Amino acid sequence: MIELRGIGKTYQMGANSLVALADIDLTIARNEYVALIGPSGSGKSTMMNVLGCLDLPTTGTYTLDGETVAGLSEDQLARVRNRKIGFIFQSYYLMPRTTIADNVAQPLIYRGLAPAVRRERANAALARVGLEARVLHKPNELSGGQRQRVAIARALVGRPNVLLADEPTGNLDSKTAREIMGVFGDLHREGMTIIIVTHDPAIAAYCHRVIRLHDGHIVEDREQVAAA
Amino acid sequence: MSDAVPIDVAPEGAPMDEGNRLQGFFYAMQECLRSALGSIRSHRMRSFLTMLGVIIGVASVICIVSLLQGLTRSVMNEFQGIGGNTLQIHSYTSREDRMLGKWNHMNPDDLALVKYRIAGISNVTPITGVNLPGGVRNGSNTSSAQVIATTGWYQLANQSYPRTGRFITDSDNDSRRRVIVLGDKARADLKLPEDSLGTFIQVGNEWFKIVGLMEARGEMFGQSMDDYVVIPFETGRALAGPGREPDMAILLTVDNVDAIADVTSRITALLRRGHKIGPKDPDDFRVESSQSLTETIARVSSTITLVISAVVGISLLVGGVGIMNIMLVSVTERTREIGIAKALGAPRSFILMQFLIEAMVLAVIGGLIGIALGWLLGVFAAKLIPHFPPPAVPWWAIVGATGFSALVGMLFGILPARRAANLAPIDALRHE
Numbered sequence: 001m002i003e004l005r006g007i008g009k010t011y012q013m014g015a016n017s018l019v020a021l022a023d024i025d026l027t028i029a030r031n032e033y034v035a036l037i038g039p040s041g042s043g044k045s046t047m048m049n050v051l052g053c054l055d056l057p058t059t060g061t062y063t064l065d066g067e068t069v070a071g072l073s074e075d076q077l078a079r080v081r082n083r084k085i086g087f088i089f090q091s092y093y094l095m096p097r098t099t100i101a102d103n104v105a106q107p108l109i110y111r112g113l114a115p116a117v118r119r120e121r122a123n124a125a126l127a128r129v130g131l132e133a134r135v136l137h138k139p140n141e142l143s144g145g146q147r148q149r150v151a152i153a154r155a156l157v158g159r160p161n162v163l164l165a166d167e168p169t170g171n172l173d174s175k176t177a178r179e180i181m182g183v184f185g186d187l188h189r190e191g192m193t194i195i196i197v198t199h200d201p202a203i204a205a206y207c208h209r210v211i212r213l214h215d216g217h218i219v220e221d222r223e224q225v226a227a228a
Numbered sequence: 229m230s231d232a233v234p235i236d237v238a239p240e241g242a243p244m245d246e247g248n249r250l251q252g253f254f255y256a257m258q259e260c261l262r263s264a265l266g267s268i269r270s271h272r273m274r275s276f277l278t279m280l281g282v283i284i285g286v287a288s289v290i291c292i293v294s295l296l297q298g299l300t301r302s303v304m305n306e307f308q309g310i311g312g313n314t315l316q317i318h319s320y321t322s323r324e325d326r327m328l329g330k331w332n333h334m335n336p337d338d339l340a341l342v343k344y345r346i347a348g349i350s351n352v353t354p355i356t357g358v359n360l361p362g363g364v365r366n367g368s369n370t371s372s373a374q375v376i377a378t379t380g381w382y383q384l385a386n387q388s389y390p391r392t393g394r395f396i397t398d399s400d401n402d403s404r405r406r407v408i409v410l411g412d413k414a415r416a417d418l419k420l421p422e423d424s425l426g427t428f429i430q431v432g433n434e435w436f437k438i439v440g441l442m443e444a445r446g447e448m449f450g451q452s453m454d455d456y457v458v459i460p461f462e463t464g465r466a467l468a469g470p471g472r473e474p475d476m477a478i479l480l481t482v483d484n485v486d487a488i489a490d491v492t493s494r495i496t497a498l499l500r501r502g503h504k505i506g507p508k509d510p511d512d513f514r515v516e517s518s519q520s521l522t523e524t525i526a527r528v529s530s531t532i533t534l535v536i537s538a539v540v541g542i543s544l545l546v547g548g549v550g551i552m553n554i555m556l557v558s559v560t561e562r563t564r565e566i567g568i569a570k571a572l573g574a575p576r577s578f579i580l581m582q583f584l585i586e587a588m589v590l591a592v593i594g595g596l597i598g599i600a601l602g603w604l605l606g607v608f609a610a611k612l613i614p615h616f617p618p619p620a621v622p623w624w625a626i627v628g629a630t631g632f633s634a635l636v637g638m639l640f641g642i643l644p645a646r647r648a649a650n651l652a653p654i655d656a657l658r659h660e
Contacts, residue, residue, distance in 0.1 A: 054571060054654045075575045078653075082573020093568045093657070097270055107572040109259050112252020154572070 001161060001193060002028040002051065007060035009046050009216075020046040021057065022216040028162075028195065033188045033226070035204035036197045038213035045166075047213060048197045052085055052164045053077045065161045082110050086155025090167035092147040094139040094154075100126065101135040104154045111158070125153040129183060145176035152183055162193040169203055181206045185226075256578055257585070264586035267558070268593070278554040279594030281547025282636065286598025286629045287605060289540045293533055294606035294619035300529040302617035313485045313517075315349075317342065317495060318477035320514045332512035333475045336465070341502050342478055346494055348487055349480045353381035356476035358464045360432025364457055366418035373414035374456045375431060377464025381479070393425045393440030400439075401460040408436035412444035413454040431459065434467060488517055537628075544632060547594065548640035555587050555644035566648050567656025580649040587641025588634050595633025599626055 009021040021043045028034055038044050049055035050062065053069055056077070062069040065084050072080065081087075094103050105122035113121075126132050129149040139147055148168060155163055165184070169177035185206065188194050196207060204210050205226070212220035268275040319332045336354070343352045358375040365371075376382070383395045390409060400407050408429065410420070418429060420438075427438045436459065445453040468474050482491045492515045499513055559566070566579060599621070606619035 049654055052571070054657075075577075078570060078573045078575045080573075081571060087571055089657075093564070093571075095565060095568065097266055106569070109256060110573045110575065110578060112249065112255055114251070114255060115258070158573075 001030045001065055002026070003061075003063040004050075005061045005063075007050060007057045007062060009043075009050060009055070010058045019216050021050070024060070024216075024218060026211070026218065026221075028193065031188070031191050031193055033184075033193075033206075033208040034195045035207035035210045036195060036213065037199060037201070037204050037210060039199065041215075042213040043216040044197050044199075044213055046216075048164060048166050051162075051195065052087060053080045078110070082107055082158060084161045086158065086160035086163045088148070088151050088155050088163065088165035088168045090170040092139070092144075092151045092171075094147060094150055096139055099136050099138060100131065100142070100150050103139065103150055104157050107154065107158045121157050122153070125157040126150070128156060129153045143176075144172050145179055148172065148176075148180050149183065152180075152187075156187070162195060163187065165194065165196045167198055167200075168196065169198075169200070174202075177203070256581065260578075260582045260585040261589065263582060264589040267586060268590060274554065275590060275593075278550055279547075279590055279597065281550040282544060282591050282594030282633055283547075283598040283601060285540060285544035285547050286595045286633060287602035288543065289537055289629060290599050290602025290621060290625055291605040291609065291619075292536050292540070293625045294603060294621045295609060295616070296529055296533055296536075297622050297625075298606070298610060298617045298619040300525060301620050303525055313482045313488065315480050315482060315488065315492065315495070316477060316516050317480075317499070318514055318516075319475055320512060322510065331475070333473065334477065334513060335473045336476075338499060338502060338513075339476070339478055341498055342480065342495060345498055346491065348483050348491060350483060351381040351384055351479070351481045353379050353479040354461050354476050355382065355479060356461065356464055356474045358431075358459065358467060358474065360434075360467060362430070362432050364414065364418065365430040366420060366427075369417065369419045371414045371417040371457075372455065373411065373417070375464070376456055376458050377461045377474075378458060379461050382458065384481075388442055388445060390440035391443040392423060393438070395440055396458055396460050401462050404463045404466050405460060406434060406436045406463060407439045407460065409440035409442060409458040410438060411442050411454040411456040411458075413452045414457050415441060417455075431457070432467065492517070541632065544636050548591070548636040551587055551590055551637060552640035552643055554590075555583060555641055556647065558586075559583065559644050559648045562648075563651060563656050563659040566651050567653055567659060570651070570653035571657060576649045579651075580645045583645035583648045584638060584641045587644065588637035591633040591637025591640075592630060595630050598633075599629055 004024050004026040007021055007024040007026075008019070011018040011020055024047070036044055036047060046055070050057050053064070053072075054077075056070065056072075060070075064080065067080065067084075069077070069080065087093075095106065098106075101119060101122050104125050105118040108118040108121060123132065123135060126135055129152050131146060131149055131153065134142065134146065139150065142150065148171075151168075152163075163184075168184075169180055172180060181203065184194055184196070188208075194207075196203065198204055205224075207224070208226050209223050210220065211218055317334065317338070319334045321330070321332045325332070339352070339354050342349075355376060355378045358377050360375070363370055364373050364375065378396065379401050380396050380398055383389050389395070391412075393409070395409055396407065399405075408431065410418075415422075415424065420427060420429075422441075424438055424441070428435050429438065430436070442454065442458075465474070482488050495515050496511065500511065503512055505512065569579060603619070603621050606621070610616045610619050
């Protein structure tokens with residue numbers, strides 16, 4: 001479902017150019033549960049941006065769900081992000097002034113769905129992460145773990161092809177982190193494709209496939225038996 | 229979590245569920261409005277200060293327009309009393325001639341010409357002012373009242389009637405009786421009691437018997453409209469002395485309102501012949517209908533309104549700059565929020581619309597507050613100026629002020645909105 005062929009990303013900084021990704025070939029199939037690991041500066045974040053269509057690669061082709069991403073305009077990329085990708089960020093990135101329900105429904109606004117439909121789907125997604133009782137709360141009234149569940153609900157609400165999580169447990173204590181990883185595990189069992197970017201080997205241990213990046217290259221790509 | 233609602237994973241390459249474009253646009257607008265109101269609510273003080281420029285601009289326009297409209301309306305009502313079918317003929321002297329000391333006159337021959345040679349008119353009334361040394365006196369009490377010499381039709385043309393007694397009659401006129409009708413202020417100035425019919429007072433050196441007292445008409449622009457006395461026209465002529473014909477005006481009503489233009493041109497032709505005016509020379513008189521008078525007043529008032537509105541409109545632009553300033557700050561503050569929206573798939577146009585609508589909502593709320601404030605100011609100012617008519621806020625001023633505020637908001641929202649829409653999602657997300 002995800003196919004990277006010869007992907008490279010170079011940042012131009014004055015006279016110097018910084019190679020963040022070099023000649024990446026990678027295929028991720030449907031319903032895989034992948035950890036993308038590596039030290040900081042290894043190209044993880046760039047990889048995440050390219051996979052999430054937040055940034056375009058300098059070279060190579062990226063095909064997502066049958067659609068070639070290269071050469072798309074900014075608005076076309078926004079459309080792909082909205083329809084095919086569910087993002088989960090380390091610091092949740094929720095809108096502070098609006099309710100949980102509105103936060104979760106936000107991606108659906110950009111699809112032109114009616115408020116009633118948006119609300120119904122947002123409620124269903126919040127029920128999925130066990131927060132149906134909190135729909136009218138504001139994000140700052142929730143704990144970190146609950147906020148991350150809201151973010152997961154928001155990622156799920158658009159029925160994406162793939163969930164992209166960037167250090168999803170980075171701001172959480174280990175108990176809450178386990179709970180969140182449990183949510184990911186359930187979603188994977190139900191058929192979701194999940195990619196988790198992390199530097200934490202304990203988190204990577206939950207995944208079924210581990211891809212290690214170093215200096216913009218894939219240095220390791222292995223299947224593993226996931227931790228419980 | 230096994231009993232949780234299962235997610236439905238979209239099958240590979242499945243068509244996307246989404247609303248149609250028009251509906252989508254409508255829902256997006258709705259959402260932008262909601263977000264704009266939310267953002268204004270969460271920064272009440274700042275939003276109010278931002279609006280202040282627009283509030284002051286709109287308030288001053290509305291205040292001035294309402295005062296001017298109130299004034300125009302009261303003047304119009306005053307003229308409405310004369311009636312739409314009344315014509316007034318008076319002498320006209322060009323400025324050049326006046327500087328040469330040459331004055332054109334209307335005289336009783338003109339009155340006779342109009343009265344007997346023009347068909348389709350009635351109530352032909354001569355009016356002249358009489359100036360006699362000594363003025364109007366009752367013993368040692370004097371009055372500065374204007375002395376009007378006219379006939380009985382004057383009361384119809386002027387829509388004012390005696391409170392007690394009677395007005396000047398045709399027989400008074402024919403026999404040049406020394407009778408007088410007093411306006412209410414003239415009566416008061418002469419220290420005469422409310423009912424002073426039959427009393428004799430002096431105009432110049434002549435004694436006149438009071439036969440009528442007019443009902444009070446009040447004041448207009450601080451000028452009493454009751455400071456006058458009326459004597460018969462022929463009496464007034466006689467008082468001026470032999471060979472000293474005073475200038476006069478002629479009031480008349482046209483029987484058929486549709487014939488006003490026709491009657492006007494016939495009178496003009498007749499008087500030109502009577503005054504022996506050459507074909508290339510200008511008229512030495514004017515024929516005016518109350519309609520043309522009110523039209524002139526309306527034109528003058530709307531010109532003033534336009535000029536003042538334009539001047540104050542410029543101050544609204546200053547308010548617009550204030551809005552732009554705060555919107556630019558707001559875009560910087562909300563960079564992260566914009567980044568999140570973009571990551572979640574908000575297209576450029578949505579972000580653009582969101583900030584444009586926020587700027588417009590700010591400006592329109594400011595405009596509405598300004599309308600209310602301007603109206604209050606107008607009421608207050610009208611109360612403060614003595615004898616000023618109550619202000620009137622016309623609907624076009626409300627619509628115009630609101631529309632112009634929205635336009636200002638949109639115009640000055642473009643720059644901040646474009647800045648927000650052009651943010652790159654990854655940079656915006658990383659913004660601290």
